[in-house]
Amino acid sequence: MRRSLALRTRRLLDAGVFAPSAAPPPNGPRPSAEACRPARPVVQLLYLRYLASCPIEEIQCVTQTRRRVRCSAKVLGSGALRGVWGLVPVSVQRGQLALPSDVMAVYSLSALPYQEQLRWRSQRCLQHDATATAGDLAVADWEPFDPLRHHEHIHTRLPSHRRRPGPSSHTPRQAHS
Numbered sequence: 001m002r003r004s005l006a007l008r009t010r011r012l013l014d015a016g017v018f019a020p021s022a023a024p025p026p027n028g029p030r031p032s033a034e035a036c037r038p039a040r041p042v043v044q045l046l047y048l049r050y051l052a053s054c055p056i057e058e059i060q061c062v063t064q065t066r067r068r069v070r071c072s073a074k075v076l077g078s079g080a081l082r083g084v085w086g087l088v089p090v091s092v093q094r095g096q097l098a099l100p101s102d103v104m105a106v107y108s109l110s111a112l113p114y115q116e117q118l119r120w121r122s123q124r125c126l127q128h129d130a131t132a133t134a135g136d137l138a139v140a141d142w143e144p145f146d147p148l149r150h151h152e153h154i155h156t157r158l159p160s161h162r163r164r165p166g167p168s169s170h171t172p173r174q175a176h177s
């Protein structure tokens, strides 16, 4: 019984009657756009490359507010000049190590005015950059980028365009290694 059923199924499959179950579902898995957003981007400012501790739009102001808590504003606040993503050669300054990729994605702030690049490096929001007297509660956490030590943070493709954050488009962040 089972055998004849299998035979019959096989014949129908051969005849193309059954839609094969392996066909992609209409709401199939989306392309992994999230994976293209580096968790720790490489940022170029003041002629140097730094490894950021978090995604660009999450870099937080280090200033202590009058309530003695850390300012919650972001360095890339509204009204701030934006950098541009680009693919640049991975320059290894020491050693002879051949890297698997020769270009990497870098968020460049080089086109921004000098003062603005200083603001990024001191990691202050627009408001606190204008308030020179405000002290810092945290230390700016730029790490000088080293292509050998930080090779796992080298991305050979540009980040895909971000979708606007909305109630339905939120995806839990995954750790990509």
Ligand SMILES: [Zn+2]
Pocket (backbone or CB within 6 Å): 061, 062, 063, 071, 072, 073, 124, 125, 126, 127, 128
């Ligand atoms: Zn601030």
